[in-house]
Amino acid sequence: MSVTLCILAILILGGAGAAMALPRLIHCALALALSMAGLAGLYLQMNAQFVGFAQALVYIGAVAILIVFAILLTGGEGTAEVGRFYGSWRMGVGIALGVLGVLGLAVLSSRALAGQAVPVPEAQVREIGDLLMTDYVLALEVIGLLLTAALLGAVILAMPSASARTGSATHPAKDQDA
């Protein structure tokens, strides 16, 4: 068990570290996908099959692809080399290390986590489905709305504005009136 855990941890953390540190955007996106794959594996290993597959589908299948598209659409490779980090990067790293220190100390010293030997729980897809249609039905509806709003907004924001599309052909001066 601990060997798999070790491999998955290396995959997750190594992928994450690479995604945050590599100079080329496309490599970062691939490293992110690797890290997400590791997380999906970890979920499977913890017997949360449904979540594991959802993680793989959503993050590797959708989010990573979306990020690659965004990199291509923004002509990403050009700006990568000069000054990857802010001038004040030491402060950012310091804050992150501080947060890590606090979290690590809290985890190690907490009594709430002390040795519970529990049987391996099962999360059947059927039970999840039942819950989604009963106790969580409102949450399901709200996330449906959330996705609708996100879809609407993403389309509106990413689409070139109407006046730029039709107006620039005929009256190039008109879309300056911002």
Add this chain to the structure above:
Amino acid sequence: MSSIDYLRLLQLAAPETFLTLTGLMVLAVDLIVGRGSAPGTRIILSGSVAATGCLLAAGGLFLLPVYGTFAAGMLVADPLTVLIKVSLVILTLFTVLLAFSDAAPLADPGEYFALLLFACVGMMFLTSAEDLLMVFLALEFTSLSLYILAAFNKQSPHSTEAGIKYFLFGSISAAFMLFGLSLVYGVTGSVQLPEVAAGLARAGNDPLALVALVMIAMGFGFKVAAVPFHLWAPDVYQGAPIPSAALIASGSKVASFFVFAKVVVIGFGGAPAAVGSGAAPVWVILLGIMAAVSMILGNLAALVQVSVRRLLAFSAIAHAGYMLLGILAGTEGFGPLVYYVITYGLATVGAFGVVSIVQARTGSDRLCDFAGFHRRFPVLAFCMLIFMLSLAGIPPLAGFFGKFYVFAAAVKAGSLALFILALATSTVSLFYYLQVLKQIYVGETADASHWEPVPITVSVALLAMAFGVTLLGCFPDLLLNRITIALRITGF
């Protein structure tokens, strides 16, 4: 597996459902009727549908409230949440009316109004959530809608910049909040507020529980723009389209503060004192510091602003500090806090409305652009006078009583130092509010050009808000009694 009464859910969530359907109808109307007509017509068309929907929803909530609980805290409709929802819908209605002004040319009015309504629906779900999953979900729903609304004016780089800044800060704080919520789940084994409270009381001063509370407080601190999580506010207030900025400043603040207070009072109420017995719980110290720094920094920074929208942003940060006093006062401060945020929201939307008029006619919102406003629109100038004096806390306007009750609750709860600080910084705040009024009433301007008349809907909305602020100031019991009764029924 308990069977679920879906009809009951529909009854309880009727206002939200109705507003959602209105939002979809706005989209349909704009698509079917609006395409091809002039932009002005489209705004009026879809705006009228949205405004009618808000009006009906507010009326329905007010006249035919339904009370009850769905699925152990997913949706709790009691007199208090219904009251908050009515005020949220009314604030959204005023925001919709402001969008009739031509300040920000809207390329896609149908989508804009639909998203305004969706944001309102998110806030309403947020208000009635007593389950941390629902709190997170509704908070994210509201935030996502507001990010899009902030960036909606695609012709303006400022708007896009405001959107991206709001998004990045917001998402980072959402991540902090999610991590905090996960730790709360780990420590207490539940995400329902009453059980969380019991679990936190059991956990004592476990370090993991403390970290969780701090991270959740950070998430909310961002939403209400308290220092040091305020960095997004000035740029968003300045760059976003004015109706979006008005909703972010008012409705979002009302809902976030309400649910913040609810989570703190119900959820953290069980969290005991910090290590080193006798001291206040760690979140009390934390919120105290946040309140103090917000009051000082917000008021001082507002003094030097040239842009009125940035001035309003820093004043919002300062007000967030005052409102945190209400949360610190615990159950005692709950009623005053609700009164304060509602009246604050009303005055802020009004102030943004006047700014939108000036900005549409001069092209910017600098203080000097307000010079001579009084000669051009004497009635609207008087409305601005009311909004500014209410924000400054001058009797007999609503802002005064809001501050008065919150400060009184703070004194009763024993935070005397914070009370003195709040009083001192309030005095400072008077200076910059008067600065705006000075420009409006005695500011000299060489520009004598004729300004276009203000659209009738905007004038009516501004007058209604000014009337509301005055009425609630002269008769605070109109609102305060309702809040007190609702609180008693709810059992705070």
Add this chain to the structure above:
Amino acid sequence: MTPLQICLLISSLLFAIGLAGALTRRNAIIVLMGIELMLNAGNLNFIAFWRFGPNPEALTGIMFVIFSIGIAAAEAAVGLALIIALYRHYKTTDLDQINSMKG
């Protein structure tokens, strides 16, 4: 160390790595990736607490994660749309160069 603690340490590290990236990298897309990592750290906590916690039958942790995966995906979509809109105006995704409002 118990398996639960190991999982929590992994998630804390993941959170810190994401935070460090979000605070130090200048490219908006990478900042967005950092935020996704931070959200995923929260998800990992939920699964770990569900797996090793006292009350797994309620499936609370699992349900929370299912919803939060959905939210994170929506956030990524909106964020990338914003970044594309930003690129249209400034021809860059470098956040350091985007500061047109004074303050």
